[in-house]
Amino acid sequence: MAAVTGGGRTPLIAGNWKMNLDHLQAVAFVQKLHWTLKDAAHEDGSVEVAVFPPFTDIRTVQTLLDADKIPFALGAQDLSTKDAGAYTGEVSGAFLAKLSARYVIIGHSERREYHHEGDEIVAEKVQAALRHGLVPVICVGETAADLEEFGAAAVPVGQLEKALDGVPADADIVVAYEPVWAIGSGQAATPQQAQDVCAKLREVIGQKLGADAAERTRVLYGGSVKSGNIASFMREPDVDGALVGGASLLVDEFAAIIRYQKHVGV
Numbered sequence: 001m002a003a004v005t006g007g008g009r010t011p012l013i014a015g016n017w018k019m020n021l022d023h024l025q026a027v028a029f030v031q032k033l034h035w036t037l038k039d040a041a042h043e044d045g046s047v048e049v050a051v052f053p054p055f056t057d058i059r060t061v062q063t064l065l066d067a068d069k070i071p072f073a074l075g076a077q078d079l080s081t082k083d084a085g086a087y088t089g090e091v092s093g094a095f096l097a098k099l100s101a102r103y104v105i106i107g108h109s110e111r112r113e114y115h116h117e118g119d120e121i122v123a124e125k126v127q128a129a130l131r132h133g134l135v136p137v138i139c140v141g142e143t144a145a146d147l148e149e150f151g152a153a154a155v156p157v158g159q160l161e162k163a164l165d166g167v168p169a170d171a172d173i174v175v176a177y178e179p180v181w182a183i184g185s186g187q188a189a190t191p192q193q194a195q196d197v198c199a200k201l202r203e204v205i206g207q208k209l210g211a212d213a214a215e216r217t218r219v220l221y222g223g224s225v226k227s228g229n230i231a232s233f234m235r236e237p238d239v240d241g242a243l244v245g246g247a248s249l250l251v252d253e254f255a256a257i258i259r260y261q262k263h264v265g266v
């Protein structure tokens, strides 16, 4: 089955569990999701599925994925700017890499808002991820007030420019456009809004890292993605997948999102 995004990029459907599902619930969830998806496209690699459990679940989920040969990638929701040392409560990228985490979310709006993480910290975390061979999923997006004052693209474009400072041209990264007003609100962006901003973010990648990086880097949309709207986003040429919050906690709903190709008609 063909990928539907531009440039031959493999679509990525990523489930950010946020602070939900303890390690026992995580095992039941992953087993059920895998079982539900037995016939789905992710089994042949045409859609990549990634789950982002809380830190305390990661070891358990990693063991399950390995033992049952479940083809989901594993990610963390955050990491420290530091690699080791006297930083109480922090988790190093080195530790995540040892647990076979492939991805790490950086700059999520909930980190920016509740933990006061600005663009400098985000850029440091991107460097920390790359130091340990992790793929940063760099989140950018405008608030409702930003949208009114500057339009949709200005803030995410500025955030991404800063996050990419010092990133080498050959770095493996993912960018997620998440308008803050669309997160958990049930009010998703329109596919055209998502496309417009994702295309601008791809331009930024091109300016900062070069044309090859712009062509190969996946740009996701996030914010109230559901099974009922995923196909409309995935039809857009610059939307290469989704970063899903609430709907990634419901097995049948998340499985239906992963199976979006059935609705796209490719």
Ligand SMILES: O=C[C@H](O)COP(=O)(O)O
Pocket (backbone or CB within 6 Å): 016, 108, 178, 182, 183, 184, 185, 186, 222, 223, 224, 225, 243, 244, 245, 246, 247
């Ligand atoms: O990381 C995921 C986003 O915050 C989207 O969350 P949501 O799908 O619940 O709107």
